[in-house]
Amino acid sequence: MAFIPHTEGDVADMLAAIGAASIGELFDEIPPGLRVDELPGVPEAISEMAITRLMQARAAQDQGALCFIGAGAYEHHIPAAVWEITTRGEYYSAYTPYQAEASQGTLQLIYEYQSMMASLTGLDVSNASLYDGASALAEAALMAVRANRRSKARRILLPRTVPPVYARVAEAIAGTQGIEFCRVDYDTASGTTPVAALAPWENEDVTAVVIPQPTFLGSLEAVDALTDWAHARGALVIAVVNPLSLALLKPPGQWGAAGADIACGEGQPLGVPLSSGGPYFGFMTTRASHVRQMPGRIVGRTVDLDGKPGFTLTLQAREQHIRRSKATSNICTNQGLMVTAATIYMSLLGAEGLARVAASSHANTRRLVDALSALPGVERALSGPCFHESVLRFDRPVGPVLEALATRDVFGGYDLTTDFPELGHALLVCATETKTAEDIAHYAGALADVLKQQKVA
Amino acid sequence: MTEPLIFEHSRAGRFARAQAPVVREEVELPADCLRAEPPVLPEVSELQAVRHYTRLSQRNFSIDTHFYPLGSCTMKYNPRACNTLALQPGFRGRHPYAPASHSQGFLACMFELQEMLKGVTGMQAVSLTPMAGAQGELAGVLMIRAYHHARNETHRNEILVPDAAHGTNPATAVMCGMKVVELPTDADGDVDIAALEQAVGPNTAGIMLTNPSTVGVFERKIEQIAKIVHGAGGLLYYDGANLNAILGKVRPGDMGFDVIHMNLHKTFSTPHGGGGPGSGAVGVGARLQPFMPIPVVGREGDRYRWQDEKDLPQSIGRLSGFMGNAGVLLRAYIYMRMLGQEGMRQVGEFATLNANYLAARLKAAGFELAYPRRRASHEFIITLKRMAKDQGVTAMDVAKALLDYGFHAPTTYFPLLVPECLLIEPTETESKEALDGFIDAMCDIMERAVRDAEHLKGAPWTLPVRRLDDVRAARQLDVAWRPGSVDA
Numbered sequence: 020m021a022f023i024p025h026t027e028g029d030v031a032d033m034l035a036a037i038g039a040a041s042i043g044e045l046f047d048e049i050p051p052g053l054r055v056d057e058l059p060g061v062p063e064a065i066s067e068m069a070i071t072r073l074m075q076a077r078a079a080q081d082q083g084a085l086c087f088i089g090a091g092a093y094e095h096h097i098p099a100a101v102w103e104i105t106t107r108g109e110y111y112s113a114y115t116p117y118q119a120e121a122s123q124g125t126l127q128l129i130y131e132y133q134s135m136m137a138s139l140t141g142l143d144v145s146n147a148s149l150y151d152g153a154s155a156l157a158e159a160a161l162m163a164v165r166a167n168r169r170s171k172a173r174r175i176l177l178p179r180t181v182p183p184v185y186a187r188v189a190e191a192i193a194g195t196q197g198i199e200f201c202r203v204d205y206d207t208a209s210g211t212t213p214v215a216a217l218a219p220w221e222n223e224d225v226t227a228v229v230i231p232q233p234t235f236l237g238s239l240e241a242v243d244a245l246t247d248w249a250h251a252r253g254a255l256v257i258a259v260v261n262p263l264s265l266a267l268l269k270p271p272g273q274w275g276a277a278g279a280d281i282a283c284g285e286g287q288p289l290g291v292p293l294s295s296g297g298p299y300f301g302f303m304t305t306r307a308s309h310v311r312q313m314p315g316r317i318v319g320r321t322v323d324l325d326g327k328p329g330f331t332l333t334l335q336a337r338e339q340h341i342r343r344s345k346a347t348s349n350i351c352t353n354q355g356l357m358v359t360a361a362t363i364y365m366s367l368l369g370a371e372g373l374a375r376v377a378a379s380s381h382a383n384t385r386r387l388v389d390a391l392s393a394l395p396g397v398e399r400a401l402s403g404p405c406f407h408e409s410v411l412r413f414d415r416p417v418g419p420v421l422e423a424l425a426t427r428d429v430f431g432g433y434d435l436t437t438d439f440p441e442l443g444h445a446l447l448v449c450a451t452e453t454k455t456a457e458d459i460a461h462y463a464g465a466l467a468d469v470l471k472q473q474k475v476a
Numbered sequence: 477m478t479e480p481l482i483f484e485h486s487r488a489g490r491f492a493r494a495q496a497p498v499v500r501e502e503v504e505l506p507a508d509c510l511r512a513e514p515p516v517l518p519e520v521s522e523l524q525a526v527r528h529y530t531r532l533s534q535r536n537f538s539i540d541t542h543f544y545p546l547g548s549c550t551m552k553y554n555p556r557a558c559n560t561l562a563l564q565p566g567f568r569g570r571h572p573y574a575p576a577s578h579s580q581g582f583l584a585c586m587f588e589l590q591e592m593l594k595g596v597t598g599m600q601a602v603s604l605t606p607m608a609g610a611q612g613e614l615a616g617v618l619m620i621r622a623y624h625h626a627r628n629e630t631h632r633n634e635i636l637v638p639d640a641a642h643g644t645n646p647a648t649a650v651m652c653g654m655k656v657v658e659l660p661t662d663a664d665g666d667v668d669i670a671a672l673e674q675a676v677g678p679n680t681a682g683i684m685l686t687n688p689s690t691v692g693v694f695e696r697k698i699e700q701i702a703k704i705v706h707g708a709g710g711l712l713y714y715d716g717a718n719l720n721a722i723l724g725k726v727r728p729g730d731m732g733f734d735v736i737h738m739n740l741h742k743t744f745s746t747p748h749g750g751g752g753p754g755s756g757a758v759g760v761g762a763r764l765q766p767f768m769p770i771p772v773v774g775r776e777g778d779r780y781r782w783q784d785e786k787d788l789p790q791s792i793g794r795l796s797g798f799m800g801n802a803g804v805l806l807r808a809y810i811y812m813r814m815l816g817q818e819g820m821r822q823v824g825e826f827a828t829l830n831a832n833y834l835a836a837r838l839k840a841a842g843f844e845l846a847y848p849r850r851r852a853s854h855e856f857i858i859t860l861k862r863m864a865k866d867q868g869v870t871a872m873d874v875a876k877a878l879l880d881y882g883f884h885a886p887t888t889y890f891p892l893l894v895p896e897c898l899l900i901e902p903t904e905t906e907s908k909e910a911l912d913g914f915i916d917a918m919c920d921i922m923e924r925a926v927r928d929a930e931h932l933k934g935a936p937w938t939l940p941v942r943r944l945d946d947v948r949a950a951r952q953l954d955v956a957w958r959p960g961s962v963d964a
Contacts, residue, residue, distance in 0.1 A: 021819045022553050022745075023826050024907040033833040033908060036840075042825045045832055046725055048694045048851050053726045057817075060595030064816025067557045074810065077581030078566025084578055088571050091797055098495045100526050102563070108540025109533035112554050115751035117546075117887075120939040121879050124535035125750040131482050134957040138516040144955050147751070150607040153797035184797050191769075191793030195618060195653045239509050267503060269511045285797065292563075295582055296572030296798025297607065298753035310953065316751065321949035324934070328478065329941035333949040339610070340890070344646035344656045349610045351644050352741070356749030359529075366482050366525040370514035372496035382501040404505050425575045433573055452497050 021064060083428055085458055087387065089408045089449030090235070090433035091152065091182050092296060093288045095263070095376060096453055097360075098367050101290045105360045115316070115352065119331040120323075125355065126330035129318040132362040136304050139265045139365075140258070140282040141272025143307040146315035148300040148353040152259070152285025153185045155301030156229070157192035158314045158348055159257045159283045162305075163227035164198060165347065166280070166312040167255050172224035176249075178203040178212040180234035181259055183438040207441055210238035210401040210410060214248050225254040230279070232260050232268060236439075236447065237384070237408030238401055239268075246275030255280040262302065263288040264406050266373035267381070271304075281305045290364025291357050300354035300361065311337060314348035379452035380407035383459065387450040390463040396470055400445050407451060410435065413444040415473065421446075423469040429462050478940070479531045482518045483957050492522040516959055535940050536750070537884045543910050545834075547855045547887035547899025548642070548690060550720045550742030555814065558746070558807035567806055572798035576781050582802070583780035587773045589809040596820055597719075597736055598729025599759030603768040605800035609717065612737025612756025613648040613684070616713045618792040619735055619760065619767040620682045621652055623711065626767075626790065632709070636675055636683040638667055640690045640891040642717060654681060661893060665693040665847045667701060676708035686715040687731065688722065688853035690891045691846065692831075692899065702732030711735065711763070719743045720903070721828060721854035724821030734761045743823075744808040755804040766790040771799050826904035827854035830911060834902055837915045842922060846894045855901035857894050864896045869925040869932050871896040876943065877924075877935040881917035 025033075030042070039045055046054065065073075086094055105111070109124060116122030116129075129147045136145035149155040160175045177186055177200045190200055204216050211234060228249035232240050242258075249256045258271035258279040271279035287299040305313055311334060319333035339346040368376065384407045392399050396414035413420060417434045424431040432448035439445060450459060503510075518525070537544065544551035562568075570582055590602040606612040617635065624632040635649040638659045646656045657675050660668045667685070683705050687695040695701070705712055714728040714736035720743045728736045740746050740755035748754075760768055770791045771782040782799065785791065815823065835856040839845050846857035860871045875885035875898065887899040902911055925932055936942065 020822050020826075021815050022555060022905050023822055024905070025826060025829075029908040030829065033829055037829075037832045037836045039832070042829050045825075045828045045851060048696055049722070049726050050696070050699060053699070053730050055598075055725070055727055055730065058595045058724060058820055060591040061817045061820060062592075062813070064819050065813055067555075067814060070557065070810055070813050071561060073813075074561040074564065074567075074585075077584060078561075078564040080566070080581035081570050081574065081578050082566035084574070086569075086571050086574070088573050090573055092572050094569070094571070096495075098492075098522070100522060104526060104529045104533070106559055106563075107530070107533045109536040109538045110750050111559070111747045112539035112551075113536045113750045114544070114546060114549055114551060114748040118537070118875065118879060118885050119944050120876065120936050120941055121537040121542075121884060122535075122750075123940045124532035127479065127481070127535070128529065128532050128750075130955070130957070133955055134481075134483070135515070135517055137956040141511075144953075150611065150753075151797050154607070154611070154795065182797070184794060187794045188797065191618070191795060192614065192651075195621065196651060197653070239505070243508065265511070265515065267505070267511065268509055270515070273511070292568040292803075293571050294568055295570045295574075295802035296800070297796065298801040298803050299797070300753075307953075310955070317955055319949040320954040321945045321952075323942040323944050325942055327941055329944045331944045331946055331949050333946070333953070333955070336950075339643040339647035341643070342647070343643045344650045346643070346647040346650075349614060349644045349647035349651050350608070351610045352608045352748075352752040352754040354607075354749075354753045355751030356747060356753060359750060362482075363525060363529050366518045366520060366528070367492045367495045367522060368517070369491055369519050370517045371491055371500070371519075373517065374514065375496040375500045378501040378503050379497040381503055381505075385504070404509070406505075421575065422577075425577050430571065430574060430578075 084430050085428060085461060086430040087432050087448050087450055087462060088430050090447055091285060092293055093451055094293055094453050095288055095451055097290050097292060100367060101360050101363045104363055105356060110359050116332060123330060126318050128359060128362050130320055130330050132358050133318060135365050136302055139262055140304045141270030142282055142304040144310045145304040146313050146317050148358045149303055149315055150354060151297060151299045151301045153188035154192060155283040155303055156185045156259055157189040159281045159303060160189055160193045160198055162281060162312050162314060163255045163257055166309045167226050169253050170224050170226040172226055173197050174199045174201060174224060174226050176201050176203050176220060176225055176228045178205060178229060178231065180205050180212055180236060181229055181231045182235040209403045210234060210236040211240050214244050217248055225252055227255040227257050229257045229259060232258060233264060233406035236401060236410050237405035239404050242274045246279060250277050258282040260284045261288060262286060263373060263377050266370065266377045286361055289361040291360055298354055298357055300357035312347060315350050315353055376452050383450035383454050384409055387448060387459050390459055391466060394467055394470060400442055408447055408449045410442060411446045411448060413446060415444060417444050417446045419473060420469055423473065424465055427465045429465045481957055482528050485520050485524045485528060486518045488519060490519040490521060542882060542884050543906060543914055544884040545886050545900050545902050546884060547901040548717055550901060550903055552745055552903035553905040554745050554747045555811060558810045561810050562803050562806040580780055583773050585806055585809045587775055587780050589805055590773060592812050593738065593757060593759060596723060597759045598727030599736060600762050601765045601768060602757055602759045603772045604757045604805050605769050605796055606756035606758055607796050607801050608752060608754035609737060609739040609756045610644045610648060611795055612758050613644055614651060615758045615769045615792065615795060616735045616737055617648055617652040617654065619764045620711045620713065622767040622792050623764055624681055632679055632681040634679045635681055640893055641684060641686060642690060645684045645715060665689060665691040665850055666695055666697055669697055669700060672701060672704055676704060676710065680708045680710035682711040682713055684713045684715060686717050688718045692853050692856040693847055693850040694853055698731045721824060723824040725824045735764050740804060740808040745811045746804045746807040753801045753804050755801045767792050769795050823904050830902040830904060830906055831855055834900060834911050838918060841919050846897060855899060857897050857899050859894050860896040863925050867925040867929045869929050871898055873932045873935065874921055877921050877932045878917060879936040880938045883914055883917055
C-alpha cells in the first residue's frame with residue numbers, strides 16, 4: 020500500500036480495539052445507496068520509478084527555449100541554497116504556526132521577512148504574505164475601503180498601466196463587494212499615467228488611487244505627482260510594485276510628500292521559480308496606523324514566561340477563525356513556503372546583490388531593445404525610461420512572428436495586441452540578468468530571419 | 477538557546493559574491509525615480525545564511541519530524557517524489573505565458589488531474605485555479621451567486637452555514653455580498669433538520685456544508701438536506717476540508733452537491749509549507765459549469781490548451797494572475813498517479829481506521845468523546861471539560877504538554893461549540909506504533925493532571941521557548957526589526 024504502514028496484524032489488532040469486524044463496518048453510518056466502488060477516470064497505481072519516467076518525459080517536452088517573456092513573471096537566477104533549504108522537511112511539511120512554541124523557526128523567519136519587506140518598500144509593517152500579486156491588489160483595494168473612513172464612495176482609480184490581469188482579478192474578487200474600479204487612461208507615447216488623466220475625478224469622492232511602478236509596459240510613472248494628487252483629495256495611495264526594482268527605485272513609503280499608504284505586488288522575482296505561474300506569493304506592507312486593517316497573518320516578537328524573546332502570530336482578532344463573518348478577509352492559508360524562499364534569497368543577495376540583479380536586468384533589456392529595434396520594421400514604441408521591460412512596435416501582426424520564433428525555440432515576448440490595441444502591433448519584451456550577449460544576439464538573429472521570411476500584412 | 481536574527485549576523489560590506497552578477501551595471505534612469513538609501517537587508521556570507529536558516533528549521537515541528545495530528549488539516553506524509561519531480565527544470569522554468577507548442581507536457585498533467593478529480597468527487601467539471609481552500613470557497617459562492625443572477629433571482633442573498641463550520645465559510649459568504657444564516661447542530665452532531673426547514677425560503681442562495689462535518693462525524697441526513705435546499709431553489713456547496721475521510725468511499729457529487737472545493741494540500745498531500753501554498757481546486761455540477769473560474773485546460777484531439785473568457789463567457793472570472801498554484805497541482809497529480817484507484821480507496825479506509833482506533837483507545841483510557849454515540853470519521857473530538865473543572869488543566873495546557881512529549885498538538889478550541897476540545901486527526905500514513913505512543917502520552921498527561929497540575933499549566937518546558945505573551949505581542953506591536961532596535 021502506497022504510504023500506508025499497516026500490517027495485517029496491525030489492522031486486526033486495531034479493529035479488535037474498536038470492536039468492529041472489518042474496516043468496511045466503520046463506514047456504516049453512510050447511507051448504503053451513496054457508497055461507490057469505482058472511481059471513473061482514475062487509473063491504476065504506478066510506481067515512483069514509472070512516474071519518474073513519465074514526468075521526465077513531459078518536463079523535457081516543454082524545455083529548452085530561450086525566454087524573453089516577462090509580463091508579471093520573471094526568470095531570475097535562484098541560488099542553489101534557496102530551494103535546498105526551503106524544501107527541508109521542517110519547512111516543507113510544517114503548517115501554519117498555530118503552536119508558537121513548536122514553530123519558532125517559521126515564525127522567526129516570517130518576522131525577518133516582514134522586516135525585509137518593510138525596509139524594501141519604505142513602510143512600517145508587512146503581513147506574512149497573500150496568494151499572489153493580482154489577488155494582493157484585490158485585498159489592498161478592500162483594505163483601503165476599510166482604512167479610508169473619510170471616503171464613502173468605495174471608488175478605486177485603477178490606471179490601465181496596471182497589469183491587465185490584476186484588474187480582472189480585482190474585479191472578480193472585490194467587485195462583488197460593491198467596490199467600483201474606475202479605469203484611468205494613459206499616454207500612449209510614454210506608456211505612463213499623466214496627472215491630467217485623473218481630472219475627471221478632480222471633485223469626486225475617491226477612496227484610493229492605484230499607482231504601478233514600473234508599469235505593466237515597463238515604463239516609470241511620475242509617482243510623486245500622482246501620490247500628491249491623491250492625498251490632496253483625501254484618497255489613499257496603493258502602490259503596485261516589483262520588489263526587485265525597489266533595490267534601485269524610490270520605495271513607495273517615500274513617494275510624494277507623504278508616501279504611499281499601502282504597497283503590494285508579486286513576490287515571485289525574489290527567488291521563486293517561474294513554475295507555470297505559481298505558486299508565487301503576494302506581499303503587502305502599510306503604515307503602522309493601518310495595521311489593524313491589513314488582511315492575512317502577521318508575526319510579532321514578544322517574550323515567553325521567562326522573559327526570553329520569541330515569536331507568535333499576532334493581531335489575530337482581524338482574522339476569519341476569530342471574527343468569522345466580520346473578518347478583514349477570508350484568507351487562511353497563505354504562501355508560507357514561497358516566503359521562506361524569498362527570505363533566504365534576500366539574505367543571500369543583500370541590498371548590493373539585489374541592486375546588481377536589477378541593474379543587469381535593466382541593462383540587458385536596453386541592449387535587447389537596441390538590438391531588436393535596429394531591425395527594419397521594428398521600433399521602440401514608448402519614449403521615456405523603462406525598468407526591465409519595454410514595448411516594441413512591429414510593422415506587422417505580432418502573433419505570427421511569435422509563433423515563428425517559437426519554432427526556433429525563442430519565446431519572443433508578450434503580445435500586447437489584445438489588451439492594448441491602441442499601441443498597434445506591440446510586443447512587450449524582457450531580458451533579465453540571466454541573458455547573455457549571445458542570447459540577445461541569438462534572438463536578434465532569429466527575429467531578422469523571421470521578418471525576412473514573413474511578408475508584411 | 478536563541479538563534480539571533482539574520483540582521484545580527486550582518487556586517488557592513490559583507491556579500492555573498494557568487495550569487496550576484498559580477499559587476500553593478502550603469503543604470504540610466506532619472507534621479508527622481510531612484511532611491512536615496514539602499515534597503516536594510518542582511519549582509520552575510522552564503523554559509524551564514526545557510527546555517528542560520530538551517531538552524532531556524534530545526535526549531536519547527538513538522539510531519540517529517542513529528543506526529544502532527546492537527547484536526548481538520550490532514551497532516552499526512554508528503555511523498556518526496558512529488559517535490560523532486562515537480563521541480564525538474566522543464567517544469568520549474570516554464571513561463572506561464574509559454575506558447576502552447578512548448579506546454580503540452582505540463583498541460584497533459586493538468587488535464588489528467590482535472591479528470592481524476594472529477595472521478596473521485598463525482599462532479600462534472602473541475603477548475604484548478606483557486607490558490608487555497610478559502611479561495612476555492614470564494615469561487616464556489618461566487619458561482620452560486622452568478623447562477624442566481626443569471627436566472628434573474630438576484631434577491632437570493634442568504635447562505636446557510638452550520639454553527640460548527642470553519643471560520644472561512646461565513647467570512648467567504650460575506651465577501652461575496654451574502655448574508656449568513658447560522659444553523660444549529662443537534663446533540664449527535666448532525667444538522668438540525670427542523671431548523672433547516674425553518675431557515676430556507678425564497679431568499680436562500682445556498683448552503684455551505686462540510687461532510688464529514690467539522691465535529692468529525694458523517695452528516696447522515698445529507699440526502700434530506702439536499703432535497704430541502706434544492707426544493708427551496710438553493711444550491712449546495714461542499715467544503716472539501718474533510719474529503720480525506722471519504723476518499724474512494726462516497727462522492728460529494730453523488731450526495732447532491734452542486735459545487736465543491738478540494739484542499740489539495742490536505743487530501744492530495746501537497747506540502748503545507750509552514751502555511752501554504754495551498755490549492756483549492758473547485759468541482760461543479762452541470763448547472764454551475766458555465767460559471768467556473770478560468771482558465772481551465774481543454775483537449776482538442778491530442779492537443780491541450782487553456783480555455784479562457786472566450787470559451788466560458790459567463791465565468792466568474794480570474795482569481796489569480798496566471799493559472800493558480802501550478803507547481804502544487806503538479807505535486808497533487810504525481811501523488812494521485814502513485815496512489816491510483818486502489819490507493820485512493822485505502823486513504824479513506826485507513827484514515828478512518830486510525831481515527832476510530834485512537835478514539836476507542838482514548839475513550840477506554842477515560843477520555844470523554846464529544847460524540848460518543850457516533851463513528852469517528854477521519855477525525856474526532858475529545859472534550860477536557862472535566863479535567864478543566866476538576867484540576868484546572870485546560871485543553872490548551874494539554875496541547876502544550878503534548879509538545880514536551882514530542883507530539884504536535886491537535887487542533888484546540890475548534891469547533892467552538894464543544895468546550896475544552898481537542899480535534900484529533902491522525903491521517904492514514906501514521907503507523908500503529910505512532911498512535912500508541914500518542915495514546916501513552918495522553919494517558920500520562922491525564923495521570924499527571926491529578927498529581928502535578930502545575931507542571932502541565934507551565935508546559936512546554938523542553939522547547940526553544942516557553943509559553944509566549946500574546947497580549948504583549950498585540951499591545952506592544954513589534955512586527956519588524958529596525959537598525960538600532962535593541963535585541964535581547
